[in-house]
Amino acid sequence: MILGIYANFFLLTARLTNNQFNIMLIQNISVIGLGKLGGTMAGCLASRGFNVIGVDVSYPAVEALNAGRAPAQETGLDELIYANRNRLRGTPSHEEAILGSELSFVIVPTPSDDRGAFSLQYAAHAFEAIGKALATCDHYHTVVLTSTVLPGATRYGLLPILEQHSGKKCGQDFGLCYSPEFIALGTVIRDYLNPDFYLVGQFDDRCGAALESVNTRTALNCAPTKRMSLENAELAKISINSFVTLKISYANMLADFCERIPGGDVDVVSDAIGLDKRIGRRYLTGGFGYGGPCFPRDNVALNFVGDHLGASCELLHVNDEFNRGIAERYVNRLRPYLRNNSTVAVLGLAYKPLSHVIEESSGIFLCKALSSLGLRVIGFDPLANDAARTALQNYALVADSLRACLQDAETVLITTPDDAFKQFTGEDYLGEKSSVTLIDFWRCLPESTRNHPGIRYIPMGHCLDDSAAASALKGLWRGGSNSTL
Numbered sequence: 001m002i003l004g005i006y007a008n009f010f011l012l013t014a015r016l017t018n019n020q021f022n023i024m025l026i027q028n029i030s031v032i033g034l035g036k037l038g039g040t041m042a043g044c045l046a047s048r049g050f051n052v053i054g055v056d057v058s059y060p061a062v063e064a065l066n067a068g069r070a071p072a073q074e075t076g077l078d079e080l081i082y083a084n085r086n087r088l089r090g091t092p093s094h095e096e097a098i099l100g101s102e103l104s105f106v107i108v109p110t111p112s113d114d115r116g117a118f119s120l121q122y123a124a125h126a127f128e129a130i131g132k133a134l135a136t137c138d139h140y141h142t143v144v145l146t147s148t149v150l151p152g153a154t155r156y157g158l159l160p161i162l163e164q165h166s167g168k169k170c171g172q173d174f175g176l177c178y179s180p181e182f183i184a185l186g187t188v189i190r191d192y193l194n195p196d197f198y199l200v201g202q203f204d205d206r207c208g209a210a211l212e213s214v215n216t217r218t219a220l221n222c223a224p225t226k227r228m229s230l231e232n233a234e235l236a237k238i239s240i241n242s243f244v245t246l247k248i249s250y251a252n253m254l255a256d257f258c259e260r261i262p263g264g265d266v267d268v269v270s271d272a273i274g275l276d277k278r279i280g281r282r283y284l285t286g287g288f289g290y291g292g293p294c295f296p297r298d299n300v301a302l303n304f305v306g307d308h309l310g311a312s313c314e315l316l317h318v319n320d321e322f323n324r325g326i327a328e329r330y331v332n333r334l335r336p337y338l339r340n341n342s343t344v345a346v347l348g349l350a351y352k353p354l355s356h357v358i359e360e361s362s363g364i365f366l367c368k369a370l371s372s373l374g375l376r377v378i379g380f381d382p383l384a385n386d387a388a389r390t391a392l393q394n395y396a397l398v399a400d401s402l403r404a405c406l407q408d409a410e411t412v413l414i415t416t417p418d419d420a421f422k423q424f425t426g427e428d429y430l431g432e433k434s435s436v437t438l439i440d441f442w443r444c445l446p447e448s449t450r451n452h453p454g455i456r457y458i459p460m461g462h463c464l465d466d467s468a469a470a471s472a473l474k475g476l477w478r479g480g481s482n483s484t485l
């Protein structure tokens with residue numbers, strides 16, 4: 001590994017000499033914002049041999065880092081931080097961090113604002129503190145914004161703050177990059193260390209090269225770096241998430257088709273079209289809508305910028321509406337399985353398995369839609385119960401255990417393909433009852449559960465009623481029936 005690092009350094013130095021500037025080998029890095037992404041980046045960078053100074057306005061986060069504990073919740077992070085505690089330290093002082101490092105990553109929140117854009121409030125605060133530190137910094141320092149922002153935010157929203165508070169010029173005294181990460185909560189360590197590629201928006205070549213040198217030493221998989229202007233990188237970042245949401249919605253639309261076609265099976269269709277290299281199979285499984293802290297808001301934000309600039313972005317709006325309407329559409333479709341005043345169980349309240357995050361979760365939307373029908377709704381999630389309890393206060397109960405959740409439910413809806421739900425047997429689902437209807441949006445339950453006596457299994461994305469579907473389809477060719485399923 002050491003040989004690799006030096007080889008990369010010499011390669012880089014050769015390239016930089018061609019570009020007529022020199023950078024020192026970066027060894028000390030600051031990570032500003034020790035949350036779910038920043039805290040994990042700090043641990044990963046330390047694991048790759050960098051000395052890392054973590055900064056946060058939250059004292060518990062700083063204290064955790066100094067005590068060798070994870071400053072935020074993420075799978076495997078406690079162990080990673082503890083193993084690399086000798087190269088990690090925390091401080092509440094932006095100045096201490098900037099003066100003690102050659103490059104800093106800024107990963108503070110950029111929450112959505114009323115317009116659907118991303119607020120720069122936290123980033124502006126961090127950039128002001130960094131600018132003041134740069135004023136007394138006697139070496140060239142590269143500031144890398146990693147938080148998700150919209151096109152123009154880095155150059156027109158944040159750079160002026162750095163220049164104003166430092167009294168220095170970008171490109172001359174310090175560098176500025178925009179370099180977001182493509183990670184999923186629950187697998188942030190693996191995703192961060194094995195990216196498909198690094199996206200680097202650069203103010204100029206000097207800071208872009210500095211960041212590329214860090215990336216080269218961080219990746220476990222020789223991922224390439226794509227360097228470009230700040231604005232192109234900002235657009236690329238947000239359009240990747242937005243494009244993936246389109247793919248998810250397309251798969252969910254296919255599931256809807258398959259429910260209406262005799263013998264329809266969305267997995268058969270997705271497996272086939274996923275073999276086409278132009279399409280690919282990932283994110284093409286018909287399921288139950290996308291959610292979480294990134295996908296929905298990124299799509300809305302890109303739409304906002306497009307509208308502002310007069311770009312043709314109706315597609316983004318339609319996608320968002322389609323996704324937000326999914327719980328309500330399914331509740332209408334599933335009415336025949338939902339007896340008035342009965343108890344229904346919703347399994348899966350987080351936006352995906354193995355997550356405690358309920359933001360924009362389809363499971364939560366589903367509970368609310370079911371409750372509006374007057375049904376007694378009871379939910380359960382292996383990790384997200386606490387958050388869900390608050391969000392569902394006036395809509396649904398949240399059970400402490402899967403067994404308790406199922407006790408009185410005559411209909412059970414499974415919204416995430418969580419192992420806990422797959423491992424429950426037919427007997428477990430039935431409990432004391434003689435029959436139960438299981439509605440499985442991901443078709444994830446095993447054969448033994450599906451075929452268990454007393455269980456009526458409804459795999460969504462499969463045809464719901466072959467003969468009704470056949471007659472509706474026949475109508476298309478005989479000019480008859482308008483029947484809907």
Ligand SMILES: NC(=O)c1ccc[n+]([C@@H]2O[C@H](COP(=O)([O-])OP(=O)(O)OC[C@H]3O[C@@H](n4cnc5c(N)ncnc54)[C@H](O)[C@@H]3O)[C@@H](O)[C@H]2O)c1
Pocket residue numbers: 032033034035036037038039055056057058061072107108109110122125126146147148149181182183184185293294
């Ligand atoms: N979490 C994800 O899955 C993910 C994925 C891709 C991109 N992002 C982006 O990364 C950014 C951060 O996300 P997160 O999930 O890590 O947020 P988070 O809320 O978990 O963490 C943010 C941290 O920043 C700290 N902070 C706020 N202001 C600060 C300041 N002035 N100086 C120092 N620290 C400060 C907070 O105390 C907090 O610990 C957001 O822009 C988000 O969109 C997140």
